[in-house]
Amino acid sequence: MEHCTEQMMKVSYAFFLWRFLSSSPIRPKSGKSLCYSQSSLLSRCLCTKGAVAKFNFREEIKNINGLDDALYLYENMSRTRPLPCVVQFTQLLSRVVNMKEYSAAINLFKDICSLGVSVDEYTMNIAINSFCLSGRVDYGFSVLGWFFKRRCSANVYTFNTLLKGLFREKRINEAQELLRKMVGEGLCELNIVTCGIAVDGLCKVGNTSTAIEFLRTMEKGALKPNAHIYNIVIDGLCKDRMIDSALALFNEMPEKGIPPDVVTYSSLVGGLCNLSRWEEVKKLMKEMVFFKIYPDVVTFTTLIVALCKEGMMDEAEDVIGIMKQQHVVPNVTCYTALMSGYFLEGRKDDARNVFDLMGSSKNCAPDVISCNTLINGYCRKMKMDDAMGIFHEMPRKGIKPDVSTYTTILGGFFRVGKWRVALDIFYEMLAVGLKPNFYTYCNMLNGLCRNGQVERALSLLEALERKGQHLHNAYYNIVMGGLIMFNKLNAGRAILEYMGSKGLESNVVTYNVLIKGCCENGLLEDAKDLLFKMGQSGLSPNEVHPHTFLNESQFLHFRLQLRQVHPCAFRSENQV
Structure with missing residues (x-):
């Protein structure tokens, strides 16, 4: 007892x-x-x-x-x-x-x-x-x-778990303090996993310089960095577009007796592709094969995604062919990238063929992302019947449409002027229990405004306020633009004042929308007042581009008035 x-x-x-x-x-x-x-x-x-x-x-x-x-x-x-x-x-x-x-x-x-x-x-x-x-x-x-x-x-597992938790929550200073205590107070003996967690956490928040310092400290101590540690830092540098620093680390590895592996090469291929350094990509791929380090599905996928983004579809198709020759099975990401690339080139039939090929494959069935890619391509081409065909096909394939699916489709219907259908899609989305996100509401507000339904857009904005949701200033900018589009300039200015009363900071986009409306209606004095307010808000008038919506004589007059408020508004004649 x-x-x-x-x-x-x-x-x-x-x-x-x-x-x-x-x-x-x-x-x-x-x-x-x-x-x-x-x-x-x-x-x-x-x-x-x-x-x-x-x-x-x-x-x-x-x-x-x-x-x-x-x-x-x-x-x-x-x-x-x-x-x-x-x-x-x-x-x-x-x-x-x-x-x-x-x-x-x-x-x-x-x-x-x-x-x-x-x-x-x-x-x-x-x-x-x-x-x-x-x-x-x-x-x-x-x-x-x-x-x-x-x-x-x-034990060290306990502290490694806590360290990873701090990095996951981006509490970097606390993570570094825990690391110092682990070493300085002898809480536990660090292992290579601890070092990997620290380096990975630093790289994921973009603090690659500190990660390199940590790696250098390891080199001086008893616990030497291995290929895994180097790979984490190299990958972080590549993601931060610091490819030359990544290559320098890569060249150090053999000197320190650490052979690069397929993970190392895959990261470097991705980094070089992102900067369109294609000759170096070819050289690196040849080097891999020379050292008998054969590209895996990650390497090939990285290359295909980059080629498709650049519109290099012939080269992407060649890579798919090489994969099949080497018995590397293309994954969903490969095929999804191909579909996206084909749509960029206007080859919607080729995109559909890839989707059908995925559907007939046992190892690479389409997922919600590949379906959304196809739907997005059709919506951008205003092929709403094709988009809805994929949408209705998804449940039959066991794929549940997500927020992105609905957001893309309602945006497509707004684009073709069918705003009532878009509203039905929005209500269906709510009925199935999906929660609209920032992009959904931006699409809704923008679509309603562009289809002349500004009052409905205002009603939606008010409904969001009543729900107590945090409203992004982009929502107000969209509605403001809609009001000005239909010559309701005073209502647009009222929204600017309302944003201030709610503690929402106006940005350059907000002022550009209003200044454009004033200039198009010949209200240059009002535009000048707005520029003065803009300066008081700490925003630079250099980011306003009135020449994009004024004719030459209007712009010259506006520039003279602007210099009375902001003498340095235009740095040189070449900027105009």
């Missing part, structure tokens, strides 16, 4: 730290089929008074097929007396995390503690990982505090 009381006191400490956790007990959802017989499991697991179940749940844990199964099994484990050992609870918890059901894993951990199970460092590491993966690293540190309270020894 005393042991049980002591355990419960320890558990209560954790609950104080995790006050946000749900207090409701865990129950499986009803109506779901299970991968094992409920009746036989109940007869083997549930205990009557005085009975003891001696059932090992290891096999049942292996046979779990989904969250409902896991929760049902946990229910039975929690009723078994004596309770299963902590190892089996930990195995169950691990399965739930592998399903990416992090919130469920956290609640399971809480429930396991409430049963009085003496959780160990493995269980607590899983809990920390769940918090970090769900974007709540602070609560992961709370579990770490419980580690120390229970006199458990946190």
Whole structure:
């Protein structure tokens, strides 16, 4: 009894730290089929008074097929007396995390503690990982505090998990501080995984210079960087378009006895392609083959995507041919890039042929992104019947349309002047439970305004305000442009004042829209007043281009007036 009381006191400490956790007990959802017989499991697991179940749940844990199964099994484990050992609870918890059901894993951990199970460092590491993966690293540190309270020894895995969580939340300073403590205070001995997490985290936030410094520090210490560390830094430099620095690191690798691999070359190919340095790409590909490092699907995909963006479709087709010769199966991304490239060249039939080829392939069935690419291509060409054909085909292929699908289609209908159909698509999107995003609302507001439905656009804007949604100034800029398009200049200026009252900062686009309206209506004094306001807001008038919407004589007159307000508005005659 005393042991049980002591355990419960320890558990209560954790609950104080995790006050946000749900207090409701865990129950499986009803109506779901299970991968094992409920009746036989109940007869083997549930205990009557005085009975003891001696059932090992290891096999049942292996046979779990989904969250409902896991929760049902946990229910039975929690009723078994004596309770299963902590190892089996930990195995169950691990399965739930592998399903990416992090919130469920956290609640399971809480429930396991409430049963009085003496959780160990493995269980607590899983809990920390769940918090970090769900974007709540602070609560992961709370579990770490419980580690120390229970006199458990946190290991390098624990700190690596927390470090990765901080980098994932872009809390760079805190991540670097933790790293310093790990080394300086001897919290644990760093391993190569720790270094990989640090370098990767720095590169992902664009801090490649610090990542290189870290790599240089490693070179001076006992823990030397390996190919994986170099690959992370090289990839980060390539993504930041610092290809020459990446090539310099690449050339260092053989000198330090670290052979580059296919990952190294793939990153460099991508970096060179992004800068259209095609001759160097060819040279690098030949070098790969010379050193018997053969391009894989990632290398080829990177190359194909870049070629298609440049409109080099013949070359992209050649690469597909080489892939097939080398028995490298093109993936969905390859074919999607081809479709996009064909549409850029106006070859919609070729794009459709690629889509049909994917549909007949066992290994490369189209996904929602490839469908959206085809729909977008048709919408841009105003082929709405073809776009809707793909849209209706998606459910038959087991593909669920997403927000991007609906946003693209309603934008297409607005483009061809069918605004009522676009509204129907929008309402259908809401009915199926999809939440519109920034681009959806921009398409809606812009489409309504361009189709003469400015009042409806204003109503939508007001509805969004009533919902308490954060409204981007782009929404107001679009509606303002719509009002001015239909000669409602005063209403447009009223929106500018309203934006100020709501604390929304006007940008260059906002002022360009209004200044254009004033100039087109001959209200040059009003345009000058707006430029004065613009200067007061800290925006540069050099970014306003009135010559794009004034004739020559109007512009000369406007420039003279503008210089009275902003003497340096035009730096030289060549800029005009």
